[in-house]
Amino acid sequence: MLLSEGDNVVVATGAIAQGTVLAEHGVSANHDTPQGHKIAIRPIQSGAPILKFETVIGYAAQDIAAGDWLHSHNIKFDAVDKDYAFGRDYAPTDILPPDRRATFMGIRRDNGQVGTRNYIGLFVTVNCSATVARKIGNYFDEERMEDWANVDGVVPFIHDSGCGMEMTGEPMDLLRRTLAGYIRHPNMAGAVVLSLGCERNNLAQFFEEQSLAEGKMLKTVTMQHVGGTARAITEGKAAVRDMLDAANTVRREPCSAEHITIGMQCGGSDGLSGLSANPALGAAADILVRNGGTAILSETPEIFGVEHLLTRRARSEAVGRKLVERMDWWLEYTKGRDTQINGVVSPGNQAGGLANVLEKSLGGAKKSGSTGLMEVYRYAEPVTQKGLVFMDTPGFDPVSATGQIAGGANLICFTTGRGSCFGSYPAPTIKLASNTPMFTQMQDDMDINCGTVIDGEQTIAGLGQEIFDHILAVASGQASKSEALGVGEEEFAPWPIGVTG
Known part of the structure; x- marks a missing residue:
C-alpha cells in the first residue's frame, strides 16, 4: 500500500516473500517482508529521509536499494525539523444543530452530567487500605x-501510592485530582473512600482541597478510627448497602451525543495501526465532534516528532504552545533515559513493523481525525472544552486511560495491532483491531475489525461511521468485549510521578 504519492516506501499489507514483484511500483522484494513492514520503492541514499505519509520517520542508515526491506536495522532515528505554524490549518467545526444530533440511552445525573454506566466505587487514599477495599x-x-439490577457493580479502585511521596507540587496534586475525578465521574452513582488514618494523603486535606463533602452517596471510613481492618470492612459494607437502593433508581433515557466524551488510546501497535484502526477512530472522532461531543487524544511521548501536525490545527497560538510546553517537559524528564521518546519502541511494536517512535507517533496521531485542537490539559484535569482536546499523559495505556477517565471520559476507544487485552472501569473500553488475522485470533477481546480497510472491504469513512454507531450502542448499555470478560479493575493506575521515599 502506497500511502502518499511523495513517499519512498510502501507498507506490506500481508507477508511478502522475497522475489515477489510489486508490479505497480516496478520493483521486486529483495527480502522476506513481514506484514506491516516497509519496502523501498526507489533507491534511498545514506542519510536521506524515509518518507511515510510524506512525513519523515527517520533517515537511511546506509544506501538502500529499491525493493529492500526497511526497518530499524537500516533506518536511523534522528531529530526532525518541525514547523509548528500555530493555528495555520485551524478551521471551526460545523457542529450539528441540537435537533439533528445523534442520541444514546444515557443516565442523567442531578448535576447535569450524563453517564454511560452506573457503579459504586471503593477508593483508597493510600495503598494501606487496599485490602479493605478489595x-x-x-x-x-x-x-x-x-x-x-440497575447498578453495574461495586468496584474497588486500588493504587500503590498515597504515602512516602512528595507533598508539594505535581505528585500529590496529581493523585488527588485523579481520585477526585473518579469520585465525581458521571458513571459513578456513589463512592466510599477508605483511609488508614496516618498517611500523607490525609483524608480531610484531600476532601478540602478537592471540594468533596460526605453525604448520602459519598461516605468515608478510616481504619484507625473504627478499630482496624475487620471493623473497617464491616463499616464499608454498611456504607455501600446504604447507597444501593438510591443507585438502583436510575433509568436510561435518550440523551444527546454531545454528552459522550471518549478517551482515545492505542496499545500494542503495529505497522497497520496507522493505516486502519487509528484513522478510522479519527473519522469516528470527527463525527462525534460534529455531534457536539468530545474526544481526548493523549500519550504525549507517542506524538513526539509529529506534534507540529497538531499545533497547526490548534484554535489559538496559546493552545498550540501548551502542547509544545508539555513535549518539552517530557524531553527534559526523559533525557538520557532508555524510553521510547528517545527512539526505541517496544519489541511488539518493532515486530509489528514500527521502526522507531517517529513512525509510531505518525500512526498514533491519526486518531485525532481532522477537526481543530481546542484545548490542552494536564493529567487528570477536568475536561470542560468540547471538541478534540489533548491531555498530557504517559504512553503506558493503563496510566494514560486513568487520566482520561479522571478528566471525564465516559468511554474509551482503544486501537491495537498486536492484540492488547485492555479494559477499564467505570468507563467501558471498545477495542479496535488493526488487522484481520489478529481480530480472528482474538475475537473474544476485540470489538471491531478495522482490518477490513486493509482487506479492501471497507473505507475509512465507512468504518468511522461503524465505530461511531458502536460508541452509541455501548454508551447505551451494550457490553463491550472487555466488560463481558470482567477486565478493567486492575487497570486503574494513577501516574506514579515523583520521588518515593
Whole structure:
C-alpha cells in the first residue's frame, strides 16, 4: 500500500516473500517482508529521509536499494525539523444543530452530567487500605447484586501510592485530582473512600482541597478510627448497602451525543495501526465532534516528532504552545533515559513493523481525525472544552486511560495491532483491531475489525461511521468485549510521578 504519492516506501499489507514483484511500483522484494513492514520503492541514499505519509520517520542508515526491506536495522532515528505554524490549518467545526444530533440511552445525573454506566466505587487514599477495599468489593459479587439490577457493580479502585511521596507540587496534586475525578465521574452513582488514618494523603486535606463533602452517596471510613481492618470492612459494607437502593433508581433515557466524551488510546501497535484502526477512530472522532461531543487524544511521548501536525490545527497560538510546553517537559524528564521518546519502541511494536517512535507517533496521531485542537490539559484535569482536546499523559495505556477517565471520559476507544487485552472501569473500553488475522485470533477481546480497510472491504469513512454507531450502542448499555470478560479493575493506575521515599 502506497500511502502518499511523495513517499519512498510502501507498507506490506500481508507477508511478502522475497522475489515477489510489486508490479505497480516496478520493483521486486529483495527480502522476506513481514506484514506491516516497509519496502523501498526507489533507491534511498545514506542519510536521506524515509518518507511515510510524506512525513519523515527517520533517515537511511546506509544506501538502500529499491525493493529492500526497511526497518530499524537500516533506518536511523534522528531529530526532525518541525514547523509548528500555530493555528495555520485551524478551521471551526460545523457542529450539528441540537435537533439533528445523534442520541444514546444515557443516565442523567442531578448535576447535569450524563453517564454511560452506573457503579459504586471503593477508593483508597493510600495503598494501606487496599485490602479493605478489595474485600468489600469481593463481598458484593454478582449473586448479592441481583436485587439491584440497575447498578453495574461495586468496584474497588486500588493504587500503590498515597504515602512516602512528595507533598508539594505535581505528585500529590496529581493523585488527588485523579481520585477526585473518579469520585465525581458521571458513571459513578456513589463512592466510599477508605483511609488508614496516618498517611500523607490525609483524608480531610484531600476532601478540602478537592471540594468533596460526605453525604448520602459519598461516605468515608478510616481504619484507625473504627478499630482496624475487620471493623473497617464491616463499616464499608454498611456504607455501600446504604447507597444501593438510591443507585438502583436510575433509568436510561435518550440523551444527546454531545454528552459522550471518549478517551482515545492505542496499545500494542503495529505497522497497520496507522493505516486502519487509528484513522478510522479519527473519522469516528470527527463525527462525534460534529455531534457536539468530545474526544481526548493523549500519550504525549507517542506524538513526539509529529506534534507540529497538531499545533497547526490548534484554535489559538496559546493552545498550540501548551502542547509544545508539555513535549518539552517530557524531553527534559526523559533525557538520557532508555524510553521510547528517545527512539526505541517496544519489541511488539518493532515486530509489528514500527521502526522507531517517529513512525509510531505518525500512526498514533491519526486518531485525532481532522477537526481543530481546542484545548490542552494536564493529567487528570477536568475536561470542560468540547471538541478534540489533548491531555498530557504517559504512553503506558493503563496510566494514560486513568487520566482520561479522571478528566471525564465516559468511554474509551482503544486501537491495537498486536492484540492488547485492555479494559477499564467505570468507563467501558471498545477495542479496535488493526488487522484481520489478529481480530480472528482474538475475537473474544476485540470489538471491531478495522482490518477490513486493509482487506479492501471497507473505507475509512465507512468504518468511522461503524465505530461511531458502536460508541452509541455501548454508551447505551451494550457490553463491550472487555466488560463481558470482567477486565478493567486492575487497570486503574494513577501516574506514579515523583520521588518515593
